[in-house]
Every structure is written in C-alpha cells, then in structure tokens.
Amino acid sequence: MYCLGQCYRSPARQGEDALPHIASRARISVLLGNVVRAAVLDLDEYCSTGGGQALRQVLHMDSAAVIQQICASGLRGRGGAAFPTGLKWQLLAKQEADCKYLVANADEGDPGSFSDRLLMERDPYRLIEAMLIAGITVGAKQAYIYLRREYEQAASILQAAIAQARAAGWLGQHVLGSAHAFDISLAIGKGSYLCGEETAMLNAIEDRRPEARLRPPQITELGLYSKPTLVNNVETLCAIPWIITHSAAAYAALGTPESPGTKLLSLNSVFKRPGLYEVEFGISLRDIVDKLGLGLKQGQLKGLMIGGPLAGVIPQQLLDTPLAYQSLQQIGGAVGHGGVIAFDDSCSIAELVAQVFRFGAFESCGKCTPCHRGAAEVSHHFDDILQGRHWNASRWQALVTALADASLCGHGRGLAEFAQSIQRHYHAELQTCFTSA
Template sequence: MTVSTDYGGTPRPEAGGGDGPEKLLAPVLSAFWDEPRSWTLETYLRHDGYQGLRKALAMSPDDVIAYVKDSGLRGRGGAGFPTGMKWQFIPQGDGKPHYLVVNADESEPGTCKDIPLLFANPHSLVEGMIIACYAIRSERAFIYLRGETVPVLRRLHEAVREAYAAGYLGRNILGSGIDLDITVHAGAGAYICGEETALLDSLEGRRGQPRLRPPFPAVAGLYACPTVVNNVESIASVPAILNRGKEWFRSMGSEKSPGFTLYSLSGHVARPGQYEAPLGITLRQLLDMSGGMRPGHRLKFWTPGGSSTPLLTDEHLDVPLDYEAVGAAGSMLGTKALQCFDETTCVVRAVTRWTEFYAHESCGKCTPCREGTYWLVQLLRDIEAGRGRLTDLDKIDDIADNINGKSFCALGDGAASPIFSSLKYFRAEYEQHVRGRGCPFDPAKSTVWADQSHPEVHV
C-alpha cells in the first residue's frame, strides 16, 4: 500500500489496498526499544543476542570479513564506505596491535540515531564490536562517546560489565581462545572529534584536530597502529547480518545500498522520532508514517543527512533515501538526519544558525575553515538583519567556494553546503532580506512585510 498526504497531517491511502505505510518499516536494531529494561543482557538474549557472535566464531576471521563485505553493509556515519572493505584494509602479520574504535561522538545537528540506539540496545554494539575485533584480529577496542550524554555513558558501562560477567568479554571468550577488552571513553564535547582522525588524537589525550592523510588510520591510527574507526550503527548492524544471513540483509534496500537503517526525522513534523526502514524509502513515505507536517502547514525545505548536507525542497519528496539517489539529487545521505522545515521558516535564519555552529566548532587548524566560517557568519547576520547588500550574496557564495574542498577536513565542506544549496533554491529569499531591510518572515524586522517590491535596494 502506498499513501500520499497534503502534509497538513492527514495521510490518505492511494488505490491498491494493502496493510498500511508502517509495513515499510524494518525494525531490527529498534525491534525491542519499547520493552521494559530493553538495555539489559537478559532482554538482549531473549532476542537472539550474541547468536551472531557464536556463528562468527565458527568461521575464520578472513571469512567473517568476506561475509560482511558480501552483505553490502555500508558505513552509517555519513560517507557510506563499505564496512567489510574497511576491515580488509587492516594489514595482517605486521606484529603490531590492532585497534577498533567506535565513533559515538554524535554531533551533527539534527542527528539522533546512535544515542537512542546505545540508550535502548547497547548490547547490539558490544556484540558487533566483538565480531569486528575477531575479524581484524584485535584484542583492544574503544567506544568514544559524546561526553554530555551521561545516561548513555552509564548504560554503556553497565552493558560492558554484563558482557564481562557473562564471558563475552575478557579472556578466552566463549572458549574460543580469543581475548578482548573494551574501554568506554567520554569525550569533552567537540564537533570536530566526530572526524575520525581528530577523534583518535582526542582519544590519545591530545587536542582534537584532524590529521594529515596519508597515512590512513588503517595503517597508522590509534597509537600509530592499524585501526578501524566505525560508526555505532555500522557495528551494531553486524550481529543481525551474521545471525540472519547476508541474503536476508540484501533483500532490503537497493542493490548498491542494501539493508536497513535508522532515519532521524525531526523539525516541523507531527511525530518526530527514529524510523528504522530499508534504504531507499522516500521522505514522502516517512512523512506518511509520521503523520505528515504539523497540521495546517506544508514542507518548504529539508536536509537528508543533517545540516552539513545540501538542503533539498518539496520537489525531492520522492527521491529514494539511499546513497546513490540522494547524491544524484545534489545532496548526501550523510547521517540520515531528516530535518523538515515548513513555510514559516526563514531560510536565511536557518542557514545563519547552522553557519554559526560551524564557525564555533571549527578547530582552527586550517585557514579556509577558520577564517571562512567567521566571515560567512558576519555577512549572514547582516543579511538576516537587513543590513546586507545584494553584492553580499555573491560574496558568501565565493567564500563558501574557497572553503569547499580546500579545508583540512570535511567540516569546511559541511559549512559550505547549506550556503550553496540555499542560494540555489532560495536566492530570492536572500534578496528579500536586502530589499526589505529585514526578515520578510518577521514583520518586526522588515519595512516591507506586505510589499516585497520595495524599490529601495542596497548595492
């Protein structure tokens, strides 16, 4: 069954019958989030917990890597790099210790999937880490958690403790002869530490700043040893793949983007939250399941992967939410943080707030990002307040171009994305701020709230 909606809040079924839009969902990681004490080992074992680990231990490490690679699992942290291939890059027989580091520093504005997952089902991550460490022949793993999430930190510590007590961690795991220790580390709350090499520097006790690459973490990562850095959701998806089979995983999603994933739906929607569905579902379908936009309003623009991905409009409601289709539409799937904004939202104000965030969170290591984000903020604030000039629009586009692809890490690219895309789709709205000497969405800040054809233009 398919459904469509006017995004005033009331879904209406199309012809064809069926069982409802909720049938499009694929709860795996979130299957028992709403059960009492879902975070405990007891609950996890009732839902086939650690069965994937037992199957993995019956295989050779290389076979586990090949199995995950064949499943088509792609990294769920933003770039979508194949997980099995990343594991395969770890050199073997080099005599060095190997490390697994899980990136749980979820900091992207609008992203809220890893933290709920760790809060409700931390053992899925622990089991996935054991499998991954067995595959890459690692005896030490780390979870780098965003430090402000203290309740999640406590549950992670408890899950690790339960796993040690049950024999899933420590010496001779399940009689396999494999040893593994997991350390949970709380970061200090820096957006830049979501970048994998900055995370490694922070984990080593240094200031979190991105490293020059090469060498890549697979060769010289944590403590200059071969290291795999994976997102929480990527690793937490591995146990189900081993337990239920790679063919089962590939039966969902698309050919190049198979499997299930968590979408964070937020903003001006009737029922925001986490929706676990196969890759390739559309925003229209997710809005149908969430009751549409808030009553009486329509979708104006949205982000497919958080504020660092180019924004899209209501013209893109039917774009399949997988890596290839979103890329072809001119954006990135990223962290699948679907921020939805209705017609009452000022694009200039939203982009200004995002840019202020990136300027604040820039580590300052490279000039394009450090200086560029600062000047973008100054110009955007002037435009929003009605002090800007029409020439400032070309200026912010030029500054964003000098940041994009020229900064030390992807933070600069993320800061430039909202600038490019908002000018592409909403340049007229920027011009209204200049001509009207204020925000047209706020009568108190504009001299031409009702008349956008004001003749006075600052040039």
C-alpha cells in the first residue's frame, strides 16, 4: 500500500482524484495564486499572469544581490529542517567547483502532506522558474526534480512543462539568450520514505542504496556525484519568484518577526473541511482546526500531528499555540512539512504509538541499529499492549533515549521526538501500558 498524496479523501485509489478545498487565508497569497484559480499548464499562460518576470530580473542581477534578497526575506526551508534558505544558497555559491547541482526535493512522503503535489500539478512553471533562479544564482547548471513515484500525474505534467520550457529557450545552453546554461531532469523516486532525507535522496539519484550519509561533509561541499549540491523542497522554491518580484521586505512583513512569510497546510480527511490552505505564520492552532478545518467530522479532538508523524504530538489543551517555529519547538512540536493530522478521542495512545512506530520500522533504511531494530521492538510491544499485555517502562525509555542519541538522521530522531511528546502530554494514559518492573 502506498500513499497517493490524497490525504484529504479516504479511501483513495490510484487513477482517481478529486481536488480538495484550496484557499489562501494569508493577507497576500505567495504560493496559491495560480493553484486556486485554475491549473496553469501552458508556458504562455503562465507568463501572462506575471510568470517569468522574476527570472528576467535575476538574469540582470549580481548573484550576491539575489542571495541578499533571499536572506533578508527570512525564508526558511519548508521541508522540515527549517534551515535559512539564503544561508544555504550562500554556502553553495562560495564553493569553487567545475560542476554544481541543484535538486528539488519533491519526495513528499510524510503522511498527511499533499501541498507539493498540488503545486506541481497546477503550477509547474513556477517551480521551473524558481529552479532556474536558484541554479543561476549558485552556479549550478544541472538540476533534478526528485519526484515520489506515486505522483504519476505530476510526473506527466512536469515532463511536458520541462519540454515546453526547453523549446521556449528557458532551458538549455543559453537561458533566454543569456550566457547562463541550465537544464532540468526528472528523477522518479525509488519508493522509500527515507528518500525525503536529502543525503538518502542523492544516493537514490545515483542509483545507490537510499540510506543516510554521515555528515560532515555537508552536501553543499560534497553532494550529488561528489559535487557541491543545493537541495530545496518544492514549497521553498515556489516562494522565490514572489520574493524577487515583490521584495524581501514585502515577504518579511507577512507572518511574524520570528517566522516570516506564509506556509502551506494540508488538512487530512478527519476534518469537516479537509484541504490545502495558505496561512501566515502566527495563526493559532485552534483557528487552523476550527476556522480552516471547521472542526472534526466526529468525536472530540484529542491531538494534532503537524509536519508528519516523526515530530511531537500537540494535545488539545495547547491549541492556542501560534503556528511558528520557536513556539512549536517550545512545546515539543514542529512546523515540519505542514501536514496537519488530527485524531479524536476514539484513538488510544497505545494504538497511535503502535501505528507510528510500525511506520517508522517499515520505512527505516536499516543503517542505524537503534532505528531499524528499536522501532520494530516498540511497534511489536505496543501491538501486544493492544491485545491486553503490558511492557517494561524502563525498556521503553531506554529505546527512546537510544533513538534520540544514536540515530544518524531525522528518521530515528523524529521517532524519539514523537515518543517524548507522548510521554509529556499523555503521560497518564501511556503509563497504563507499562509494568513498573
């Protein structure tokens, strides 16, 4: 069974799709302008809505000036790590190498997330323009879109858009008649959730085993094919053209001083109004649940999982927390990729833990023992707990600690963050699963 990026409808089958509710709740829409209106699948139509303007500006700008704009905007990576985008570009731009690469991470594998899929299917030229801007700025001439294999419609649309962009002179040896060379290839994913981790993704593009690499060196120094490489996710890139045309200050004026800009949120099928929403940072989690999702279809809200399963769970009593990086971090949560999964009071904590660790064990690359062995052990014992048995609390705690301290990448550490938030916010219910010995 594979995730089709249709978490707004259940059940979902390959080849069948219906658009979710799509809306912008930001003062200014940075990302969803074309997505809300209608799919823009023709380059001329994209240009008629202002597309291409940012690229033409960048062709006449110094790279340092472009990077300064991105830094000043406050844009951070929207794929989960939240690393400052301008700083990442700066790190790659200063690398001296005969070849550099750019990779758009479109391996949207977090359960509950479908924002990147809709951006690619309904506004593909925005992604292409953004990749051109990024590549020209940092000195990369070859780029890849690493696309999860379940996104067959997105693959077809992107292939057609890349071909049309190449025919129109956007891609090739002389981008729009300039001295800049740049091209894009589509790399279809290998099916592993872990390929969302950027070093595992680079291994997959190289047709190697998709497992996390040791760092340092960072991929900005030694990445794809041992060359300096820039990796940004789709949502991050798609904000770039707007920032260039409207200014860094205009972008930074949205959201909050600590978390500027907008964020896409994917609300899952448990909500009365599931869908894709663009919001400004600073909106409360309560408003996301009540005003965007219109509450749950049934039952009382017990908690939220924001940004995928490998992050902290947020209980109902903390819904007045604003959607912002530092605010969520303070309560053990994370913005992550922006998938918002709600669960109601019919879901037991034991059931939730069993499911998340079952997912974590299945999707582990196998490189780290605490991750692939520890996650499987937790899953096994919580399956037993659901059958009425109990487990040793000290063993549970030891495994959570090992995951946090000894995992090579965010997969194992994310499982630990999930477990720690369960311990913090659902302690009484969790303790009923254990023996004291």
